[in-house]
Amino acid sequence: MLVNPSHAVDPSKERHIELLSDPAHPVILETHDLKVFYGQKEALKDADLQFNEHEITALIGPSGSGKSTFLRSLNRMNDRVAKVTGEINYRGIDINQPDVDIYAMRRQIGMVFQRPNPFAKSIYENIAFALRQRGVTNRHELDDIVESSLKGAALWDQVKDDLNKSALSLSGGQAQRLCIARAIAVKPDILLLDEPASALDPVSTSQLENTLLELKRDYTIIIVTHNMQQASRISEYTAFFNMGRVLEYDTTTNIFTNPQIQITSDYVSGNFG
Numbered sequence: 143m144l145v146n147p148s149h150a151v152d153p154s155k156e157r158h159i160e161l162l163s164d165p166a167h168p169v170i171l172e173t174h175d176l177k178v179f180y181g182q183k184e185a186l187k188d189a190d191l192q193f194n195e196h197e198i199t200a201l202i203g204p205s206g207s208g209k210s211t212f213l214r215s216l217n218r219m220n221d222r223v224a225k226v227t228g229e230i231n232y233r234g235i236d237i238n239q240p241d242v243d244i245y246a247m248r249r250q251i252g253m254v255f256q257r258p259n260p261f262a263k264s265i266y267e268n269i270a271f272a273l274r275q276r277g278v279t280n281r282h283e284l285d286d287i288v289e290s291s292l293k294g295a296a297l298w299d300q301v302k303d304d305l306n307k308s309a310l311s312l313s314g315g316q317a318q319r320l321c322i323a324r325a326i327a328v329k330p331d332i333l334l335l336d337e338p339a340s341a342l343d344p345v346s347t348s349q350l351e352n353t354l355l356e357l358k359r360d361y362t363i364i365i366v367t368h369n370m371q372q373a374s375r376i377s378e379y380t381a382f383f384n385m386g387r388v389l390e391y392d393t394t395t396n397i398f399t400n401p402q403i404q405i406t407s408d409y410v411s412g413n414f415g
């Protein structure tokens with residue numbers, strides 16, 4: 143457990159670990175001094191985080207603490223509404239530079255939102271549409287990718303006979319898994335998920351969590367969640383946000399069983415926030 147004091151405003155109040163170099167799970171994405179301003183308001187302050195390949199990291203913290211702001215900055219979703227400064231290094235390239243091709247970058251760093259947002263098209267077209275836009279036109283290839291994406295999102299068995307049905311007929315949990323299928327169809331490296339289970343019932347939530355645990359074999363996953371059990375069930379690492387700062391970052395086990403900062407302890411035990 144190492145403290146990274148370089149950017150700490152108050153070292154007694156922040157604690158970050160540096161991920162150990164692990165050839166099986168190298169760092170794929172890291173932020174340095176990431177700040178986000180909405181007008182004058184600094185909603186994210188000097189966030190320094192690292193994410194390992196093929197692991198799940200949970201972002202937790204009270205409402206308004208900056209989790210979504212951080213997550214959305216990782217694939218430049220805040221560009222139009224905020225000023226984002228600092229580095230976002232993706233495989234060694236700072237993707238927070240003006241000359242970065244945002245659409246190409248988002249093929250590598252995909253996002254799934256809080257509310258399932260399938261298009262008003264068939265289940266098949268929800269996936270094929272994005273692929274066609276990216277130049278895949280061969281019907282067999284489209285069929286294959288639609289099938290493998292739906293399998294990857296653990297939805298294939300439920301919809302394989304209904305691919306031409308409207309995606310709007312799916313349940314909330316199925317629709318969210320369709321959105322995950324749509325995101326993975328273009329084979330991103332990293333999946334960003336912003337409270338993907340907040341609108342789901344416990345059964346759908348459990349299915350979604352199992353899907354994420356399967357997906358981490360192929361993808362690096364960063365997930366915002368308010369559900370502490372969910373964070374502890376699925377993530378290897380957890381970052382605790384409060385008032386725009388990452389106050390503590392460690393293995394999920396340490397964050398939940400041995401937090402070093404009182405406010406983290408209060409939060410994960412439900413006494414605050």
Ligand SMILES: Nc1ncnc2c1ncn2[C@@H]1O[C@H](COP(=O)(O)OP(=O)(O)OP(=O)(O)O)[C@@H](O)[C@H]1O
Pocket residue numbers: 180185203204205206207208209210211212223383
């Ligand atoms: N588009 C925006 N314009 C102005 N302020 C914003 C915008 N989005 C977020 N904020 C503000 O930035 C701060 C951080 O918000 P953010 O949504 O990142 O928090 P959060 O931790 O994800 O909250 P929640 O758990 O409620 O989703 C809040 O004070 C919020 O009001």
